[in-house]
Amino acid sequence: MTERKRTLWPLGILLVIALGIVLIVISIRISSKQSIDTDRTFNLKRIELDEKINAIMQQQNAFESLYNVRISTIGDRMNAVIMKNPYYVTPVPRDTPEKEGLLQSKDNVITIYVEKKKDSNNIQDMLIESVGLEFVRLDQGEKEVSVLTIPMEKSEENTYSTKTFSLPMQGYYQARFKIDVKNATQDKEIPVYFYHWVFNKQDSHL
Incomplete structure (x- = not known):
């Protein structure tokens, strides 16, 4: 009788399967460690952002x-509108303003008045270092945001005005004010922000 030849292929298949299982286990452990590190980094960044x-x-x-x-677009201090900070910004208005908040095709001047509240019990004053103004508009057709910077200068005590300016397109612009201030106990400047909607009206023949 002839001896049967031994075949090694079942053993080879088992080795391949075992190797595959080992590789899967290793990859799972690596991916789990990476996900833990990623989550930890994300949480740290989120905490840092929340603190800021x-x-x-x-x-x-x-x-x-x-x-x-x-803010006033017509130089009327008595009827100037109190601006809100960007955390309470309102949607674009539907109606066109008649006087206050209306800009013309040219020679516009915007003035802001910083008034101390009469009912404030805090005796600590803040010194205004500078005031910046940007006009932001979303072009609905192009889906692009245009930004135009307009300088502001101190015209009177706690009063800041632009020089005459014009805006290129008709419609609503968001006026964004950045006020850099210092308090009496710190040398570091801190920014505060205020937003307001204004409507730019173009002449019909333009």
């Missing part, structure tokens, strides 16, 4: 507890 947002909100609230910031 809270610091900005504290600065904004401290300033608004002392001051109102009013």
Whole structure:
């Protein structure tokens, strides 16, 4: 009788399967470690971002507890509108303003008035270092945001105005004001922000 030849292929298949299982286990352990590291990094970044947002909100609230910031497009201090900070920004208005908040095709001047609140019990003053203004508009057709920077200068005590300017297109623009301030106990400047909608009216023949 002839001896049967031994075949090694079942053993080879078992080795391949075992190797595959080992590789799968290793890959799972590596991916789980990476996901833990990624989650940890994400959480740290989120905490850091939350801390920055809270610091900005504290600065904004401290300033608004002392001051109102009013805006006028017609130089009317008595009827100037109190601006809101960007955390309470409103949608684009539907109606066109008649006087206040209306810009013309040329020779526009915007003035802001920083007024200390009469009912404020806080005796700590904040010094205004500078005021910046940007006009932001979303072009619905192109789906692009256009930004135009307009300089502002101090015209009177706690009063800041632009020089004459014009905007290129008709419609609503968001006027974004950045006010850099210092308080009496710190040398570091801190920014506070106020937004307001204005409507730019173009002449019909333009």
